[in-house]
Amino acid sequence: MVRVLKExxxxxxxxxxxxxxxxVCGQPVVREKGEAVTRxxxxxxxxxxxxxxxxxVSRNALDIRGMGEKVVHQLVDxxxxxxxxxxxxxxxxxxxxxxxxxQKSAQKLIEAIEKSKSKPWSRVLYGLGIRHVGSSIAQTxxxxxxxxxxxxxxxVTDIEAIYGIGVEIAESIYKWFRIEANxxxxxxxxxxxxQFIEIQSxxxxxxxxxxxxxxxxxxxxxxxxxxxxxKELIQKFAGKVSNSISxxxxxxxxxxNAGSKLTKAEKLGIAQLSEEQLLEMVNS
DNA sequence: GAGCCTCGAGATCT
DNA sequence: CTCGAGGCTC
Numbered sequence: 001m002v003r004v005l006k007e008x009x010x011x012x013x014x015x016x017x018x019x020x021x022x023x024v025c026g027q028p029v030v031r032e033k034g035e036a037v038t039r040x041x042x043x044x045x046x047x048x049x050x051x052x053x054x055x056x057v058s059r060n061a062l063d064i065r066g067m068g069e070k071v072v073h074q075l076v077d078x079x080x081x082x083x084x085x086x087x088x089x090x091x092x093x094x095x096x097x098x099x100x101x102x103q104k105s106a107q108k109l110i111e112a113i114e115k116s117k118s119k120p121w122s123r124v125l126y127g128l129g130i131r132h133v134g135s136s137i138a139q140t141x142x143x144x145x146x147x148x149x150x151x152x153x154x155x156v157t158d159i160e161a162i163y164g165i166g167v168e169i170a171e172s173i174y175k176w177f178r179i180e181a182n183x184x185x186x187x188x189x190x191x192x193x194x195q196f197i198e199i200q201s202x203x204x205x206x207x208x209x210x211x212x213x214x215x216x217x218x219x220x221x222x223x224x225x226x227x228x229x230x231k232e233l234i235q236k237f238a239g240k241v242s243n244s245i246s247x248x249x250x251x252x253x254x255x256x257n258a259g260s261k262l263t264k265a266e267k268l269g270i271a272q273l274s275e276e277q278l279l280e281m282v283n284s
Numbered sequence: 285g286a287g288c289c290t291c292g293a294g295a296t297c298t
Numbered sequence: 299c300t301c302g303a304g305g306c307t308c
Binding site: 059065066067068069070071100105219220221226227244257259260261 | 288289290291292293294295296
């Protein structure tokens with residue numbers, strides 16, 4: 001890709017101009033120190049909005065099924081949605097009027113939006129799209145700050161005190177909560193009954209570490225668990241999940257239509273488990 | 285029934 | 299990232 005561009009250029013002498021304004025909304029862009037790129041920081045820029053909504057609905061965030069790229073773009077372009085909080089005020093009829101959407105899809109989508117309200121605080125935090133806060137950091141942060149109110153009130157040094165979190169992330173979170181638009185967003189989402197407090201279920205607070213020290217890889221289609229559910233289950237019991245087979249893999253959980261991972265595991269003589277056997281390991 | 289959209293899975297690289 | 303399957307609209 002880069003090579004092609006160079007070849008197309010008559011001489012390699014044309015300097016690449018760093019954009020000073022957002023190509024989509026025309027607002028000035030900002031370059032953070034130490035970064036090689038500029039970013040649009042206009043919170044109502046359509047491009048930023050689309051990105052943040054796509055992130056909010058994504059698998060590891062609020063997991064709103066049926067809300068794909070096309071739907072998000074339509075909602076933003078028609079100005080039906082100006083922030084993620086607006087998603088919770090959409091009606092079935094509004095959705096059914098979108099291109100390529102019928103009553104049935106609209107109904108399913110409304111259900112998926114409703115369902116997202118029960119997603120845990122860690123996913124909500126990840127969904128907010130704070131710079132440097134990915135799903136793993138969000139998980140770590142919510143283990144120490146079990147509600148937004150506590151996190152919003154925390155000083156940089158409080159956040160930085162968490163093992164595995166440095167100044168950069170701590171400052172990023174701290175700054176995010178000082179922005180007024182973000183504060184009102186949180187208020188709206190609270191009223192819409194999103195989860196901002198970690199519910200300590202009796203099961204998770206006192207769970208055994210049965211799989212501690214073991215590394216798993218999942219392949220194929222399992223009879224009842226989805227891939228992510230299987231991963232979550234393993235992690236819940238302190239096991240590690242990897243995406244590829246290596247000498248360090250302890251078990252391969254095998255489902256229907258397993259591919260090259262099974263072949264490789266056989267070659268390395270790695271123990272195999274069925275979904276049923278995995279469940280037995282954690283339930284025994 | 286064709287085409288559109290979303291989603292899961294494997295492969296591959298970093 | 300790319301492919302293919304499945305569900306839904308039109």
